Amino acid sequence: MSKEIKSRGEDYSQWYNDLVLKGGLADYSAVRGCMVIKPHGFALWENMRDQLDKMFKETGHVNAYFPLFIPKSFLSKEAAHVEGFAKECAVVTHYRLKNDPNGNGVVVDPDAKLEEELIIRPTSETIIWNSYKDWIKSYRDLPLLINQWANVVRWEMRTRLFLRTAEFLWQEGHTAHATANEAIAETKQMLNIYAQFAEEWMALPVIKGVKSASERFAGAIDTYCIEALMQDGKALQAGTSHFLGQNFAKAFDVKFSDKENKLEYVWATSWGVSTRLVGALVMAHSDDDGLILPPKIAPLQVVIVPIYKNDEQKTAIDNKVSGLVAELKKAGVRVKYDDNDNNRPGWKFAEYEMKGVPVRIAIGARDLENNVAEIARRDTKEKKSISLDGLSETIVQLLSDIQQAMFDKAKAYQQSHITKADSWEAFEKILDSAGGFVAAHWDGTAETEEAIKQKTKATIRCIPLNNPQEEGKCILTGKPSNERVLFARAY
């Protein structure tokens, strides 16, 4: 069998691109830096989205939708915010085309220039807070807990499928609260929801932490994050939750009357995860044969492949399988019976492996005689003959086992790639060999952080929550420090 996916060892970028393209998740598009998300990839995203949406609603949030376009003036109201986003914004300057007078298709109509340019949202804080100004008058209007599922555009220099595209899909939650403590609690609650989703649904272990000042979201007081580890030892920021303080309330003049009838600025949070999570999933779990998707979010959990030599055998298999499919569907399993006669079984086996379907059931005439089926699990490639009696219970259990095994494997990898470094030599050596997170002391200054980044390309991924306090010396400057922070090279 020929390898369709380039091996991990040769070139990690190529390996990753192959997985996304040949796994049927996405395709390059005609538009620079953008991608086409194909049905398989979108179904995966939908499953993730639906689960997250459910978790948001369970914690009292509601969905709304705000405009794609942001008046330029809105973006300049919060100084740090504009500083962070201005250089990567797409700008709409005209609203009409006309036929080219020289007969070469269409040109921008110079008479249709906008008085005020519109920015295609790189994130929606500004346009949302402009609305919140009108919505919030009293403490009775608070808390305001709104989420938006949307697309945003950030004109990045360099793009990568799912991990960094010019346009991407995400959700952004924007909440307003009466007190700082309540807003901080919200920030942490959403971080926990992200971590829970990553670990329980994506089988992706993450480290919860807070960003250093220089990695903080533009306009935030504190940025909390979940950091995941990819199979090449590089870290990936998988989600962020920001405590915005009163920065946006002040910029957009959002005040409320409290119970004592005093006028106060509201306290804000924002939080988001994007289709980048799909990229994280691909990089964290796949192998050289293709994608490996966690059962809980896999678009297809079980595929059944019939093996037959003639119509008589096919009919016998059909009869048996139709009952099995009904049984599995009743048990809530996403199952497909692929009896397409155009492709042979071997082709189907390889195809569904590449697409990451967790469980494959093969049934042939021989199996029917013995009342068994061949069950193959994608994560370990293990194959077994299992009795057809009570097969659906076996499958449901197997899916659950695979979900757990995938998490355990990724967790073991993560744990074995968190290394303490107490000297500069050790620090560099770990980054260049095993990779992963390096727990090291840091003097707390942005200058040192930048110097380390320049020397090693490693950045502070986060300061873990509940970080143990211990006396130590900064890995670079030797100045005193009272806790270790996690460094890594990152996507």
Added chain:
RNA sequence: CGGGAUGUAGCGUAGCCCGGUUAUCGCGCCUGGUUUGGGACCAGGAGGUCGCAAGUUCGAAUCUUGCCAUCCCGACCA
């Protein structure tokens, strides 16, 4: 935006250095048949602005110049 590479059918490619019949091969696609327990085989068939534009030449996929696009490595970032 700097450095490197690539652009030939839906996909992957040979040919380019050293210009010369009808542009190579594989996969896929269509028709017919045989097949079906790890990417089937045989026969026949369809499918091409050789990235775009100029130039050199009797003649350009091939040489020259410009432009465009994509990928990789940087800087920037979810």
